[in-house]
Amino acid sequence: MSRSAQKGPWVDPKLLKKISKLTQGDRTVIKTWSRDSEISPEMVGFVFGIHNGKDFVEVTIGEDMVGHRLGEFSLTRKFAKHGGKMQRDLEKKAPAKAPAK
Numbered sequence: 001m002s003r004s005a006q007k008g009p010w011v012d013p014k015l016l017k018k019i020s021k022l023t024q025g026d027r028t029v030i031k032t033w034s035r036d037s038e039i040s041p042e043m044v045g046f047v048f049g050i051h052n053g054k055d056f057v058e059v060t061i062g063e064d065m066v067g068h069r070l071g072e073f074s075l076t077r078k079f080a081k082h083g084g085k086m087q088r089d090l091e092k093k094a095p096a097k098a099p100a101k
Helices: 013-021 085-100
Strands: 029-032 047-051 056-060
Touching: 013 029, 029 056
Parallel strands: 029 047
Antiparallel strands: 047 056
16 A cells, blocks of 8 residues: 555655765665665665565666655566476477578
């Protein structure tokens, strides 16, 4: 559920403190576990290491990301292909037929 517009966006105060210590051109990775923090305009240009439950995914914040949550850019689940054994067999046969043309 989204946060009410009356309250305004929520940004972790520790993140704002870390950003204020760094300069705009600094490429230092800011590690954070705060996936629920919204991206504010002050964060644009910085590199964040967003924790996904296992490791930190490095994300460079752009202007088009303002208003989104940090967790949206660090997926917590790894996608494995659909199909299984039958799909693997089909993929092996497909490249063998392609060069014959």
